[in-house]
Amino acid sequence: MPAPKIPTVKLNSGFEMPIFGLGTWKSKPGEVGAALKDAIDAGYRHFDCAHIYGNEKEIGAALQDKIQDGSVTREELFITSKLWNTFHRKDLVRGAIETTLANLQLDYIDLYLIHWPMGYKEDEELFPRDANGKVQYSDADYVDSWKEIEAASRDGKIRSVGLSNFNKNQILRVIGAADIKPAVLQVECHPYLPQKKLIEFCKSQGIAVTAYSPLGSPDRPMAKPGDPELLKEPVLATIADQYGKGVGHVLIRYQIQRGVIVIPKSTNKSRIQSNIEVFDFTLSDDDMKALDGLDKGVNGRMVALKDISDHQHYPFTAEF
Numbered sequence: 001m002p003a004p005k006i007p008t009v010k011l012n013s014g015f016e017m018p019i020f021g022l023g024t025w026k027s028k029p030g031e032v033g034a035a036l037k038d039a040i041d042a043g044y045r046h047f048d049c050a051h052i053y054g055n056e057k058e059i060g061a062a063l064q065d066k067i068q069d070g071s072v073t074r075e076e077l078f079i080t081s082k083l084w085n086t087f088h089r090k091d092l093v094r095g096a097i098e099t100t101l102a103n104l105q106l107d108y109i110d111l112y113l114i115h116w117p118m119g120y121k122e123d124e125e126l127f128p129r130d131a132n133g134k135v136q137y138s139d140a141d142y143v144d145s146w147k148e149i150e151a152a153s154r155d156g157k158i159r160s161v162g163l164s165n166f167n168k169n170q171i172l173r174v175i176g177a178a179d180i181k182p183a184v185l186q187v188e189c190h191p192y193l194p195q196k197k198l199i200e201f202c203k204s205q206g207i208a209v210t211a212y213s214p215l216g217s218p219d220r221p222m223a224k225p226g227d228p229e230l231l232k233e234p235v236l237a238t239i240a241d242q243y244g245k246g247v248g249h250v251l252i253r254y255q256i257q258r259g260v261i262v263i264p265k266s267t268n269k270s271r272i273q274s275n276i277e278v279f280d281f282t283l284s285d286d287d288m289k290a291l292d293g294l295d296k297g298v299n300g301r302m303v304a305l306k307d308i309s310d311h312q313h314y315p316f317t318a319e320f
Helices: 032-042 056-068 090-104 142-154 168-177 196-204 234-243 247-257 269-275 285-292
Strands: 008-010 016-018 046-048 078-083 109-114 158-164 184-188 208-212
Touching (some): 142 158, 158 168, 234 285, 247 285
Parallel strands (some): 109 158
């Protein structure tokens, strides 16, 4: 079966970003390289990475293998990475970008995001903790981090710049200080947490939105027994059956029809192939309304990081 042609979203930076890609959070070393190669063979061209995922070296090696064997060119690929919380301090940002470029074996990154607005204590572990296990914070300001990322963009190391897990007020604060406007906001987004107000705000600012955990992140590390399970919602099974599709297809298609970029994660070859098969059907208006009706408000957030909610830049106390 030929690979589908994936539509793109035109970013305010002038670059085109595929509306569908592969997420790599929780993709283990030893698995992620094969997954990336399978994805390229299936027609994926957009890959979402981050320093904290601990797998960028393996991703870089796999990318080079597929470029060198002629499967894909660098120009066809769209690679995202992110600045981790322990590198927010101004003097550490450029080094973090260079590390990611070296690990991914790339001359430039298509999109580079500040992963979270919260800074963590520098020069130690990626999750610096005190004797009681409490994460240690830095007073580094994400606006200062942004200015350093802008400088790397002007140097040609980064093509588009953006944010992840920021709220409306934090985005406005960056815009107020920025020479280069954020092109993308990446946030958790699925029918339990559809992010309607935040998406409308971003649209008004010319900022594209990427949905992470579009299937409700059932394998998230912070999952607890009794948490709601999006994939088991009866309405999803009913809608999927109408189209001869799976529940995952419906959740991915939901985002695409909203104009939201979507990055489902998998390392399973058949699942990677299956997830891209979302361009041969269209959800009806009634289906979209039914999915919107699953909204649980703030209780729909699966990745809340409540243990660091006392950080001065914690984003999820605002309405959106």
